[in-house]
Amino acid sequence: MQSCLLAAAAAAALIAGPACADQKYPATLVAQAILPAATFIAAPADAPDSLRVAAKYTNPDRRRVDALATVPGMDGVRPTGLSMPFDGQAVQGFSGIKTMPDGTFWSLSDNGFGSKANSVDAALMLHHLKIDWATGKVDRIETIFLADPDRKVWFPIVHEGTTERYLTGADFDIESIQPVADGFWIGDELGPFLLKVDLKGHVMSVIDTLADGQPVRSPDHPALVMPANPTAKLPVFNAARSRGFEGLAQSPDGSKLYGLLEGALYKADGTQEMVDGHPALRILEFDVAKQAWTGRFWLYPFADGGESIGDFNLVDATSGLVIERDQGVGSATKACADPKAPKPDCFTSPARLKRIYKIAFGDANVGGAVTKIGYIDLLNIADPKSMKRQGGGDGFYDMPFNTIENVDLVDATHIIVADDNNLPFSAGRALDRADDNEFVLLEVGDFLKAAAPTQ
DSSP: OHHHHHHHHHHHHSTTOBOOTTOBOOOEEEEEEEEOSOOEEOOOTTSOGGGTEEOTTOSTTOOOOOSTTOEEEEETTEEEEEEESEEBEEOOOEEEEEEOTTSOEEEEEOSSSSSSTTOTTOBOEEEEEEEETTTTEEEEEEEEEOBOTTOOOOSOOTTTTSSSOBOBTTTOOEEEEEEETTEEEEEESSSOEEEEEETTSBEEEEEEOEETTEEOOOTTOTTOOOOSSTTSOOOOOOSOTTOSEEEEEEOTTSSEEEEEESSOOBOTTSOBOEETTEEEEEEEEEETTTTEEEEEEEEEEOOTTOOEEEEEEEEETTEEEEEEEOSOOSOGGGBOSOTTSOOTTSBSSOOOOEEEEEEEOSGGGTTSBOEEEEEEETTSEEOTTOOOSSSOBTTEEOOOOSEEEEEEEOSSSEEEEEEEOTTTTOOSSBTTBOOOEEEEEEEOHHHHHOBOOOO
16 A cells, blocks of 8 residues: 555656555546436338337346236336336347547447346337537437348347347347447447347448467357256356457557457366466457457456446546446445345445456566556535536545446546446445436546656
């Protein structure tokens, strides 16, 4: 800790001072905008009838329910106030965001309702957003529904036999986005795959993931086949379910993509990749021109209490922002007295660690750990001018959500951060109400100027 104190003193004296991983930097709320949880849009006119109503298969046994709003959304034992199925598609689950030069943002809705199995009627969508920070409103300029009319997806999809071939959350779990001139690069968790789609949302390519020259596969990879005999050897996979690409960053010159897995890879002996006793996630480099993985990688180690990452975008060529979080939800001030006896009027496992780290990586540490420069605490954001519209308390704002999956640079001193509300299953802001989509503009100048310690 002494080295961090010295680094902090240096940071105060220099424009871009050194720091270290346990150095906390201040963040101040500038503005907050809210898209209500219950925001729905119609499926495209030429979409199959099955996409007119979403969340029909969210019962534990996956039995189809056709009657609207008859299956209550639950966060554990707590009802969230929204019920399924939904009339239309839910504009929810924002997971990945990118600031555009005109001040608008591109984001995406992830696979739907939490799993490949229950998201067959959740259409995959990209959203072009305009945020009015003064009024706190989020406008959806455009929504692009993903589809595969040119049959670029090499495995069977839900709407295989249709002409339009709209994609669903049972085909891919899209979690991260990078807009480019001719379309979008998208990171998927199920394969995991790297996807390229054009400006219409039509698939251009589906790229398998490689690490150390070998395929990275989760149990949901379409090439894996379960044996017919329960005593037979199970197929080999090295990524846990839902631990594919949660973050996808792009180099400033557009030549490279950097895919950050959400979970540590498993080695042949069954152990996970570790750094100093902490699970470490791979950042895999992709050459855009060659359409190939370069073989270069870096390791992102979790902090004590860290369990997942939420998003990854670059600040410059050698540093970036990563959301790191636990699985907790809700304020610790409303924690259940006995976590083993959850009740509707308390949070069973409150949020403890919700951070954004600034990291440094480059040629010098290829194959090794990134440098975690420092972090901001999303559970304690200064709000001296009371700019919040909901959340927090006297003089502060917090984000006690299960999943916070959007961060990007806005300008030299500001970043945007937003939650993934997992509609209708997450209630972290209130005990009995589904979380809204909250977007916040944070002033973090000192944090963005901080540099890695010199050796």
